[in-house]
Amino acid sequence: MKTNLLLTPGPTPVPEAVRRVLAEPIIHHRTPQYRKIFQDVSERLKKVFLTKNPVYTYTGSGTMCMEASIVNFHSTGDQTLVVEGGKFAERFTKIAKAFGLKPTAMKVTYGEAVNPEAVREELKKNKDIKSVCVQLCETSTAVLNDIKALGKVVAETDAILIVDAISGLAADRLETDNWGVDLVIGGSQKALMLPPGLAFLSVSAKARQRVDTANIPRFYSDLRAYEKGMADADTPWTPAVGLVLGLGKSLELIEQEGLENVFKRCADNAAFAREKVKAMGMELFSKAPSSTLTAAVLPQGIDGKKLVKVMRDEKGVTFAGGQGELEGKIVRMCHMGAITRSDLEEGLRVLRATLEEMSVGSK
Amino acid sequence: MKTNLLLTPGPTPVPEAVRRVLAEPIIHHRTPQYRKIFQDVSERLKKVFLTKNPVYTYTGSGTMCMEASIVNFHSTGDQTLVVEGGKFAERFTKIAKAFGLKPTAMKVTYGEAVNPEAVREELKKNKDIKSVCVQLCETSTAVLNDIKALGKVVAETDAILIVDAISGLAADRLETDNWGVDLVIGGSQKALMLPPGLAFLSVSAKARQRVDTANIPRFYSDLRAYEKGMADADTPWTPAVGLVLGLGKSLELIEQEGLENVFKRCADNAAFAREKVKAMGMELFSKAPSSTLTAAVLPQGIDGKKLVKVMRDEKGVTFAGGQGELEGKIVRMCHMGAITRSDLEEGLRVLRATLEEMSVGSK
Numbered sequence: 001m002k003t004n005l006l007l008t009p010g011p012t013p014v015p016e017a018v019r020r021v022l023a024e025p026i027i028h029h030r031t032p033q034y035r036k037i038f039q040d041v042s043e044r045l046k047k048v049f050l051t052k053n054p055v056y057t058y059t060g061s062g063t064m065c066m067e068a069s070i071v072n073f074h075s076t077g078d079q080t081l082v083v084e085g086g087k088f089a090e091r092f093t094k095i096a097k098a099f100g101l102k103p104t105a106m107k108v109t110y111g112e113a114v115n116p117e118a119v120r121e122e123l124k125k126n127k128d129i130k131s132v133c134v135q136l137c138e139t140s141t142a143v144l145n146d147i148k149a150l151g152k153v154v155a156e157t158d159a160i161l162i163v164d165a166i167s168g169l170a171a172d173r174l175e176t177d178n179w180g181v182d183l184v185i186g187g188s189q190k191a192l193m194l195p196p197g198l199a200f201l202s203v204s205a206k207a208r209q210r211v212d213t214a215n216i217p218r219f220y221s222d223l224r225a226y227e228k229g230m231a232d233a234d235t236p237w238t239p240a241v242g243l244v245l246g247l248g249k250s251l252e253l254i255e256q257e258g259l260e261n262v263f264k265r266c267a268d269n270a271a272f273a274r275e276k277v278k279a280m281g282m283e284l285f286s287k288a289p290s291s292t293l294t295a296a297v298l299p300q301g302i303d304g305k306k307l308v309k310v311m312r313d314e315k316g317v318t319f320a321g322g323q324g325e326l327e328g329k330i331v332r333m334c335h336m337g338a339i340t341r342s343d344l345e346e347g348l349r350v351l352r353a354t355l356e357e358m359s360v361g362s363k
Numbered sequence: 364m365k366t367n368l369l370l371t372p373g374p375t376p377v378p379e380a381v382r383r384v385l386a387e388p389i390i391h392h393r394t395p396q397y398r399k400i401f402q403d404v405s406e407r408l409k410k411v412f413l414t415k416n417p418v419y420t421y422t423g424s425g426t427m428c429m430e431a432s433i434v435n436f437h438s439t440g441d442q443t444l445v446v447e448g449g450k451f452a453e454r455f456t457k458i459a460k461a462f463g464l465k466p467t468a469m470k471v472t473y474g475e476a477v478n479p480e481a482v483r484e485e486l487k488k489n490k491d492i493k494s495v496c497v498q499l500c501e502t503s504t505a506v507l508n509d510i511k512a513l514g515k516v517v518a519e520t521d522a523i524l525i526v527d528a529i530s531g532l533a534a535d536r537l538e539t540d541n542w543g544v545d546l547v548i549g550g551s552q553k554a555l556m557l558p559p560g561l562a563f564l565s566v567s568a569k570a571r572q573r574v575d576t577a578n579i580p581r582f583y584s585d586l587r588a589y590e591k592g593m594a595d596a597d598t599p600w601t602p603a604v605g606l607v608l609g610l611g612k613s614l615e616l617i618e619q620e621g622l623e624n625v626f627k628r629c630a631d632n633a634a635f636a637r638e639k640v641k642a643m644g645m646e647l648f649s650k651a652p653s654s655t656l657t658a659a660v661l662p663q664g665i666d667g668k669k670l671v672k673v674m675r676d677e678k679g680v681t682f683a684g685g686q687g688e689l690e691g692k693i694v695r696m697c698h699m700g701a702i703t704r705s706d707l708e709e710g711l712r713v714l715r716a717t718l719e720e721m722s723v724g725s726k
Contacts, residue, residue: 320391
């Protein structure tokens with residue numbers, strides 16, 4: 001088997017320059033040396049989030065910051081409107097329920113983006129809605145939501161806009177401040193080109209007002225502890241030091257390329273992948289395709305689970321399959337982070353060949 | 364400045380063999396390849412925890428699993444007895460309060476171990492105590508608690524024994540099953556010789572009975588999600604894949620040396636350090652010294668904060684200072700993980716020289 005070509009939408013490949021940093025001797029976090037590094041990456045993260053708001057670094061999976069976005073900014077019984085168009089959207093609903101909120105799911109057909117006007121109507125109808133939760137890019141369907149339009153809609157109300165940009169950040173454009181996004185959730189293992197283990201949360205002034213009155217019990221995720229830490233360029237609990245050092249390097253790679261160029265590269269590669277998928281006779285699953293990843297609807301009769309397995313185990317190319325109700329029906333390939341045009345070409349070549357073999361085999 | 368010699372009680376130095384694994388290309392976690400690795404390390408972790416109970420791996424700081432040990436096994440209003448003899452013990456109290464428990468602090472003089480008979484008396488007096496929280500090794504004071512005796516005391520009751528072994532595990536002996544410990548909390552950045560970012564929780568059958576009736580809201584830390592994941596050799600949220608791969612290697616290093624030999628080496632090095640500290644005319648802070656780290660009481664007139672700074676920034680040796688009320692008064696040096704006798708000798712040599720310089724300087 002060849003070296004595995006990882007085309008999954010997270011974890012994404014970690015560039016060698018970053019991996020070299022991950023292999024360096026560890027340093028202690030309660031030192032001026034580390035504080036300087038942490039302060040530096042915290043500032044530079046803002047430029048990727050396109051915000052002047054503070055960006056907090058949590059040690060955990062992205063889900064940790066999804067939880068942080070609920071527990072720090074709501075009280076028991078609060079209503080939240082969750083745009084539900086895929087697996088990760090559903091996680092917001094589960095978290096909200098777990099902490100005693102009353103989530104209303106705005107169901108969106110899988111593969112479609114939410115209509116911002118529908119959100120406006122809902123917010124008009126129900127003034128008690130405290131927040132709107134939505135994915136920038138819903139990784140399970142490859143849908144890009146129109147956060148700019150949603151930002152305008154939510155800004156007219158007292159609700160806050162919570163955007164899960166775990167996948168999407170630094171691949172699909174997200175102008176946190178210009179678009180009025182209150183909370184942005186990020187993760188290390190996507191376009192930030194690191195292994196999983198860090199999650200990020202940017203917090204607007206409008207959202208911050210909620211924190212001291214929010215009554216949901218919390219400790220590890222308590223924003224106030226992170227704020228107190230950040231005042232001293234520190235974190236409340238022992239941070240994933242190695243990943244923070246690696247983050248310095250991956251931010252450097254992004255800065256060298258330029259964030260606008262990164263957006264353009266992802267968009268170009270996504271357009272390329274869509275064209276190739278269509279040329280293979282497949283449809284795109286997403287009606288609002290993202291630049292983060294592309295989802296292709298597999299031809300009738302193709303077992304998607306087997307396809308992914310054969311590609312990964314026999315041909316060294318890892319695609320993602322479908323999740324939940326999409327299991328076996330789609331394949332997903334990533335464009336963000338360190339994935340290059342030639343990686344994509346290779347992945348698509350193997351996809352085409354494997355589809356042909358399986359079609360012949362099934363006749 | 365020389366290469367920094369890290370003698371802090373976490374993070375501890377990461378061996379080169381482990382760092383090489385951390386630098387390897389990342390793999391995807393929802394694959395049979397990763398599941399096999401995760402299942403394997405989960406089984407091998409049990410041998411370090413000396414338990415047949417499941418050991419769950421959380422992505423987060425050790426504090427994440429301290430929180431998990433509270434929220435999954437208690438209900439609002441539950442009473443817990445916290446053995447409070449240092450900074451990390453106090454964290455248990457803070458977590459318990461944050462989630463609506465009623466913690467009773469059993470104050471223990473800093474530097475002393477808890478008297479198991481005092482715990483027995485407290486449990487006799489108050490049958491409503493649902494749990495006893497204690498550190499194996501209280502890192503802030505270098506005290507080793509007698510978990511074996513505490514295990515007997517708590518086993519006589521319906522309470523569960525929660526041991527924070529974040530530092531201590533695989534350095535000071537902890538026989539989870541033989542001693543009747545219900546929950547053991549571990550962390551990656553101590554004797555497991557990894558960067559921070561993973562936390563571990565072993566769960567006894569007695570503790571498990573509590574989980575389904577425990578009413579504290581939880582999501583990220585919800586044990587039931589981890590159990591469901593583990594049934595398929597998986598985790599509920601994206602794991603810190605790189606650290607899990609590194610864990611395979613650090614467990615291999617422990618297995619090669621043999622856990623009993625690891626305990627003996629740490630004990631021998633701790634005895635060596637204590638002897639040297641006394642030979643320098645200093646007292647040991649801990650009346651119940653651990654094999655994990657040694658805390659030396661600095662001579663009158665020595666500014667401990669300055670000492671640590673000079674050693675670290677000018678001499679390339681990082682010790683830990685005192686925390687909280689011990690700030691400036693003690694230095695702490697670590698014996699666990701990959702720290703060798705010659706590392707300790709070098710650290711102690713630099714400590715002696717720096718103390719002499721500072722004594723001369725202050726005259």
